[in-house]
Amino acid sequence: MNKYLIFRTDRIGDFIFSRMITDAIKKKNSSNIIDFVCSSYNANYVRNFKDVNKIFILDKYNLNLMIKNLIAINSEKYDYLIVLDGKRRSIFFSLLLSAKYKIAVLKDWRPFLLLKLFYDKFIINSEVKSQYNNFTSLANLIDLKISKNIDYYKSYRFKKKSKYITPSNFTLLHLDEKWFEGFYYKDFIYMNLNKKNFDLLIKTIFNKFKKPIIMTSGYTKIPILNEIIKKNFIKIKDDEFVSKKYKNRLQFFDNTDFQDLELIVKKSKAVICCEGAISHVSHSFGKITYALINDINTAIFWTNHMPKIKLIARNKISYICKDLKRI
């Protein structure tokens, strides 16, 4: 039996992707212990996995908590310390932690000297290979074998009940901040979705799937999305809206948390979203998934482990609609 401490202080999608490592650890020996260092943002979600033993919160603004966790972690005597997120805060914090074997995945920030001094090995999450292959390399370095068929939701506690009532057969359109300029990476291409072209997108989805549409969004409040909702929907109860034009065939669920979204994805027939946590969830459930991606040429880096996913290049809504019809 070995004890593993894994740093994953970034987004929920990244954590879901990392399930391939936890899956391999448990497959190697089911009594292996896996603890996580999370951010306060993703910790609540990570808690839902029964195979995660302990969670330590890493908050760079809370010195007391850092010291407390430093002592607690060092008293655990880990066999393996794995920094998967490549964040500066994780690398610096982990320098002070002891483990028999320390390994890190690096992104753009690459402090080679520090790593040579304090780590056994590192790999770079470079786009030369897919992220899946990079993680396979990491797994090999610590004698783990990543399976081709990973059940990302093994040992997961789904939310028992959701307040959102969905139809039995529907398409999910997930409009998170990645759709709208000013809320995500600056160098990404954005879809110019607005109240004028919104109806074109909805009509295309209706024509393509011939099913009702459920629309959801992320945590970030987006003014353009609010305008779209205001113009096209009527509030029927708390956090539930129906379309003025399409009535119950188009609904918008507001303020969904990630676990609500998982349940909605689970019930859906097809999902349209930007590549990220929701596309991972959707692909894991075996749903027909259309994911918008910034660069189709480098898409394999992100989606190599999701062979059935259908990719659409991020572009203006009119092009997205054409691609949706075509694919």
Add this chain to the structure above:
Amino acid sequence: MNRIKIIHIADLHFRHNGRLFYSTGKKINNGLILNGHNVLNISDRDVTKQSRNIFDIKGKKFLFNLILENIKNFKPDMILFGHVDRLNYLSLLELKNKFKQIKFAQWFLDPLIKKGPDYQKNKDRFFLKYQFCDGNFITTSPSEIDFVNREKTFFIPNPIDPSIDIYKNYLSEHQFDIFIAISHGQHRGILKKDFTDNRVQVIKKLTKKATYNIFGYKNNPVWGQNFFNELNKCSMAINLSRGEPIKYYSSDRIASLLGNGLLTFIHENYEYQKFFNKNEIVTFKNINDLNKKILFFKKNKKLQKKIAANGHKKAHKIFNNQLISEFIVNKTMGENIKKKYSWMNE
């Protein structure tokens, strides 16, 4: 067959002054050239040996820059690595990142057996390049290795080169019955003090009723032309490899034994029966079985020569260096394999 430009980075043993002129790297290199490819050689270990200085103690920076310059000038379609341990992870990443259009491949001859010698060391050496290579060619069956992707990892036998393996021992009578050669590493050349392994245990239990020409046990191994001179004094040979037998893995010495017409004995757990039938090679189950078979073939000279001749003919046909080199190129470049031999499907 498309003729391509290949940079072959492998130890060509210039610093060994001809002692290892029959190395696998050289045989593969000859195969590539005979197939009409334009091959540029970089003998990595010779380069680092000659370029060490106080600012570049192991000569690795010099080697990396030399490789970069060679790629820029030669513009290869493929880079084939041998046992190149002088490039680190970051250097390989940079090469792959800078030259995305070039296909990368490696051949690797050392055992990748969990229970075998130097497993972790060999795995690390192989895996370092494996991560970046489009084709990986190993002398162990990929089905026995749990960490490789079989879509890009393939078995190759140890190659026989008709310009090097030129003898036909089955045609004449010899001073000794059995040739056995083991070593503690071909670069080292001489034996390690107080070191023993499973091969010595086998040698100690061999029947005393046969005559032996043994190197690497009690006396130092022989190299260069002396190796072939000593091999030519024998009619039969036992192929001994380090570690537990594993599917298809063998010391590269097997190519010299089969390729020069000696009747070759090999443990059945190496599963060479898949490539050679009982009229071409002799397999044994254990030491008693081996001793029985040695004595049988010592008495039955005619059959001994016949099997040795058949084995020689078959080995030159299916383990030929041109064939293996072409398999490496075609698999790496994603081209069809025209000649199909059983080892190509492993």
